[in-house]
Amino acid sequence: MDHVTVQGTDEDVKAALLDVNLPNLLLSMYCITGDQTWIAQDQAPAPVLAPEGSLFPDDTGGYNEAQADAIRASAAKVLIALRDGERTPGSVPNPEQFRELLEYGMGEEVTSGYANMLLEETGLIDRDQNWLPVMSRTDAAKRADFEVLIIGAGMSGLGMAAKLKRAGISFTIIERNDQVGGTWYENRYPDCGVDTPNHFYSYSFHRNPDWSGYFSKRDELFAYFDRCADEFGVRDQILFETEVTRLQYDEINQSWQVHLKRGDGETEVRTANAVVSAVGQLNQPSMPDIPGLEDFKGDQWHSARWQTKDLAGLKVGVIGTGCSCVQLLPKTADQAEHTRVYQRTPHWVAPSRDYYRSVEPGLIWALKHIPFYAEFHRARMILVFADRSWPAVVGDPAWEDQSLSMNEANHGMREALTAFMRESLGSKQDYLEHCVPNFPVWGKRLIVDNGWYETLAREDVSLETDGIERVTATGIQTSTGEHHELDVIIHATGFKANHFLMPMEVIGRGGQTLGSAWGNAPSAYKGSHMPGFPNLFCLYGPNTNIVHGGSIIYQIECQIHYVMQCLALMLEKSLDALDVRAEANASYNNDVQARSANLAWGHPNVQSWYKNSDGQVINNSPFSLQEFWEVTHDITPEDFELLHAGSNAATD
Ligand code: NAP
Numbered sequence: 174m175d176h177v178t179v180q181g182t183d184e185d186v187k188a189a190l191l192d193v194n195l196p197n198l199l200l201s202m203y204c205i206t207g208d209q210t211w212i213a214q215d216q217a218p219a220p221v222l223a224p225e226g227s228l229f230p231d232d233t234g235g236y237n238e239a240q241a242d243a244i245r246a247s248a249a250k251v252l253i254a255l256r257d258g259e260r261t262p263g264s265v266p267n268p269e270q271f272r273e274l275l276e277y278g279m280g281e282e283v284t285s286g287y288a289n290m291l292l293e294e295t296g297l298i299d300r301d302q303n304w305l306p307v308m309s310r311t312d313a314a315k316r317a318d319f320e321v322l323i324i325g326a327g328m329s330g331l332g333m334a335a336k337l338k339r340a341g342i343s344f345t346i347i348e349r350n351d352q353v354g355g356t357w358y359e360n361r362y363p364d365c366g367v368d369t370p371n372h373f374y375s376y377s378f379h380r381n382p383d384w385s386g387y388f389s390k391r392d393e394l395f396a397y398f399d400r401c402a403d404e405f406g407v408r409d410q411i412l413f414e415t416e417v418t419r420l421q422y423d424e425i426n427q428s429w430q431v432h433l434k435r436g437d438g439e440t441e442v443r444t445a446n447a448v449v450s451a452v453g454q455l456n457q458p459s460m461p462d463i464p465g466l467e468d469f470k471g472d473q474w475h476s477a478r479w480q481t482k483d484l485a486g487l488k489v490g491v492i493g494t495g496c497s498c499v500q501l502l503p504k505t506a507d508q509a510e511h512t513r514v515y516q517r518t519p520h521w522v523a524p525s526r527d528y529y530r531s532v533e534p535g536l537i538w539a540l541k542h543i544p545f546y547a548e549f550h551r552a553r554m555i556l557v558f559a560d561r562s563w564p565a566v567v568g569d570p571a572w573e574d575q576s577l578s579m580n581e582a583n584h585g586m587r588e589a590l591t592a593f594m595r596e597s598l599g600s601k602q603d604y605l606e607h608c609v610p611n612f613p614v615w616g617k618r619l620i621v622d623n624g625w626y627e628t629l630a631r632e633d634v635s636l637e638t639d640g641i642e643r644v645t646a647t648g649i650q651t652s653t654g655e656h657h658e659l660d661v662i663i664h665a666t667g668f669k670a671n672h673f674l675m676p677m678e679v680i681g682r683g684g685q686t687l688g689s690a691w692g693n694a695p696s697a698y699k700g701s702h703m704p705g706f707p708n709l710f711c712l713y714g715p716n717t718n719i720v721h722g723g724s725i726i727y728q729i730e731c732q733i734h735y736v737m738q739c740l741a742l743m744l745e746k747s748l749d750a751l752d753v754r755a756e757a758n759a760s761y762n763n764d765v766q767a768r769s770a771n772l773a774w775g776h777p778n779v780q781s782w783y784k785n786s787d788g789q790v791i792n793n794s795p796f797s798l799q800e801f802w803e804v805t806h807d808i809t810p811e812d813f814e815l816l817h818a819g820s821n822a823a824t825d
Contacts, residue, residue: 177544179256185538186252190245192535193546195234196278197553201545202248203274205255205263212277216240220280221557229387229527230557234278252543262544265297278549279556287556290802294377294555294727295548300734301339301378303807307741308340316341316744322431322445323347324417324677327355328398329712329729330451332376334407336737342744345443346411346451347433353402353411355453357394361479362497362665363504366390368528368621372540373554374724379404380547382540387530388621419678420448422707427749427818429708446749447708449736450674454713454792457669457676461492465644473662476501484508487660490649492641494520498665499620503628505663512634513657515641515649518780519610521586522620524593529623559723560797566615566721566773578613579773586614597626604629607638616779618720670782670792671695673715681706682752693785696765698758698812699805700794701732702739707752707816710736716765717801718783718792720774727798735805742810750816757812768795 179186190198196218203211219235233241254260266274272288293300308316319342323330326348337344352358367374371384371394381397389397402408414436421430429448433441458475460466466473474480476497489509491498494516506512540547569580578584594608608626610616629636639651648659669675673695679687682705690705697703700717701710712732719728743751769775769790774783783792794801 177542179252179542183253187249189535189538190248192533193539194232194553195236195241195244197546197549198244198248200274200278200549201543202251204266204545205251207263212274217277218280268292271297275552275556278553286803287799290799291552291555295551296377297548301336303734304737304741307745311744313341317343319343319744320445321447321449322443323449323451325355325451325453326353326411327451327453328726329453331398331401331405331407332729333449333451333712333733334410335405336733338405338407340737342740344410346407347415347417348411348413349416351413354395354398356455357391357398360477361391362476362501364500364623366500367394369724370554370558372551373558374726376726377730382537382547384532387532388528417677420709421680422682424682425819427707427816447710447740449710449712451712452674454670454718455668457672459667459669460664461666463641463644468646469644469662470646471660471662473664476663476665482661484661486510488658489661489663490515490657490659491663491665493665493667495665495667496618496620499625500623501665503624506628506631506634510633513637514629514634515637516607519608520617520620521590521610521614522622522625523590525621528621560799562615562721563797568771577611583613583773590614594626599630601630604636607636612778613773613776615721615773616776617774617781667782671785673711679706693787694789695791696762698753698761699735701735702753704753704755704758707750715791717794719798720793723798728794728801731802731805735808738808742808746815748815749818751813752816754812754814765795769793
């Protein structure tokens with residue numbers, strides 16, 4: 174737990190407590206004082222219920238004003254005594270106590286598996302203790318000689334570097350851009366931001382109490398990752414404006430030959446003991462394959478390569494209706510004279526009253542100054558936002574209408590979201606039939622509403638659903654022959670997400686290329702490594718993306734933890750490389766595919782970047798967040814071939 178001290182005047186303390194979540198306050202007070210009256214069963218908070226249209230549960234815990242005032246007054250006394258050195262800040266609860274506290278605060282069952290995961294996710298238990306003691310027993314010089322090359326200085330690469338630094342392992346990050354941040358550096362379209370609460374969408378081991386919003390925007394996210402590069406002390410190990418063009422495995426030395434191309438055209442070959450791909454899934458913008466695109470005389474750009482242009486008085490076309498389009502549309506429509514949205518498939522969009530909500534000053538104070546509060550806050554965010562929706566994404570074989578929904582809860586969401594659409598479309602009710610997806614809710618990531626339907630309902634915005642026949646010099650012609658004059662076309666058409674590691678050429682054992690090994694269906698053992706490519710690890714690799722809710726940083730940290738254990742094993746056993754066995758990989762991925770087929774995003778009506786052209790889900794994780802934590806928490810050494818330099822043969 175971070176070192177936390179109470180600061181401020183009595184009045185500061187009392188004022189801050191007006192902004193905090195009362196159940197979390199009770200749990201913190203219990204941990205500080207050890208006094209059971211803070212968690213009296215006959216005064217337990219009400220179960221978590223989000224008010225209608227809100228993403229966030231009621232912070233009052235169901236207490237009336239008088240009860241709330243009494244809780245705050247007693248808590249203020251404890252905090253003031255703590256500030257004045259009249260009491261100590263208590264101790265970290267043991268796993269069973271922690272589980273019981275979470276149950277008390279949430280008013281619902283919390284399993285011990287979930288509580289164990291949350292103990293690590295909150296930092297109350299240092300998850301690095303799984304591999305750090307093993308590392309520490311190995312020779313420091315050997316660790317410093319072991320070279321890891323990380324590709325990408327986005328959130329995966331920076332997180333990986335932080336842990337390698339902690340382990341004393343040498344590393345270099347190769348970054349194609351001139352800055353860190355990856356996706357949060359590259360994407361700058363209007364209103365670009367995150368749709369997972371920031372207090373969860375941030376490293377578990379490097380929290381930020383100062384987020385200004387519950388869902389921060391691109392600049393603040395970029396600034397956080399940029400700061401992390403310095404605060405982790407890894408910036409000097411980043412080679413900017415450099416691309417990896419080719420990775421070739423050297424079977425004699427059991428190492429990788431890494432071919433680099435710098436911005437000035439210079440090339441270089443480096444040797445690395447291990448390579449970690451941290452390039453993400455959404456780094457290669459996908460331009461639509463529409464005839465005539467190059468004939469267009471106006472400006473056109475991809476949402477991830479935003480161009481600043483005054484759109485006042487211009488006719489703008491936006492192709493695509495995914496998250497990027499939904500986020501950029503209202504502000505684009507505010508500027509343009511007329512905006513046409515070209516939709517191929519509608520997405521599900523969920524209402525959120527809190528999307529632009531600022532974090533209350535008292536909450537920021539509590540996250541910084543109340544012992545245990547930040548931990549319970551993060552745990553609560555995860556309990557509320559992550560796997561809560563998991564039951565609704567799993568197919569129920571007994572469910573009567575499987576063509577449109579997965580189960581009863583999933584169907585209930587369909588009805589609620591359709592009602593929201595109807596209400597928000599105002600006078601444009603004729604759009605309703607085009608806005609209701611034919612796939613289950615969570616078939617694609619549920620988009621958080623920022624005024625999407627209300628923007629479509631504007632008089633100066635039109636939804637075009639006839640399909641694009643071609644782009645002309647002056648606009649877009651639809652399949653019905655209608656021609657729309659346009660000055661600007663924005664391609665919010667997503668990314669080449671199926672092409673993991675593209676455009677690098679990767680050559681593994683026996684001269685096999687990763688492209689040929691994967692073909693149309695990239696897969697990886699635990700999302701992290703592929704047989705025949707020893708010591709090549711992927712973060713946010715195949716079947717690791719989350720759709721049902723949660724933070725991708727969580728998934729990445731699970732994988733970083735997994736990779737660190739692999740490295741610890743190698744260093745402890747004086748191995749040069751490990752290669753996952755083909756049988757282990759096949760068995761893991763057969764399970765992944767079997768699970769995926771019964772989840773909302775595997776539904777036959779879903780066509781998305783999650784699937785390859787054969788309809789196989791290759792991007793998404795088939796696991797709940799807690800399950801993925803379990804999958805990646807411990808390595809299974811029997812699943813690896815253990816390799817030594819100087820010999821092609823495995824040691825076992
Ligand atoms: P996307 O979800 O892949 O959406 C691309 C859109 O373009 C889809 O509506 C797609 O239609 C359409 N499209 C593609 N090619 C087309 C063509 N030739 N003609 C007409 N329409 C075409 O891409 P995205 O919106 O950039 O989002 C990608 C991912 O980034 C998201 O799933 C999410 O994971 C992430 N993201 C997150 C946030 C956030 O956190 N707030 C924001 C932005 C992005 P079909 O649906 O018919 O294929």
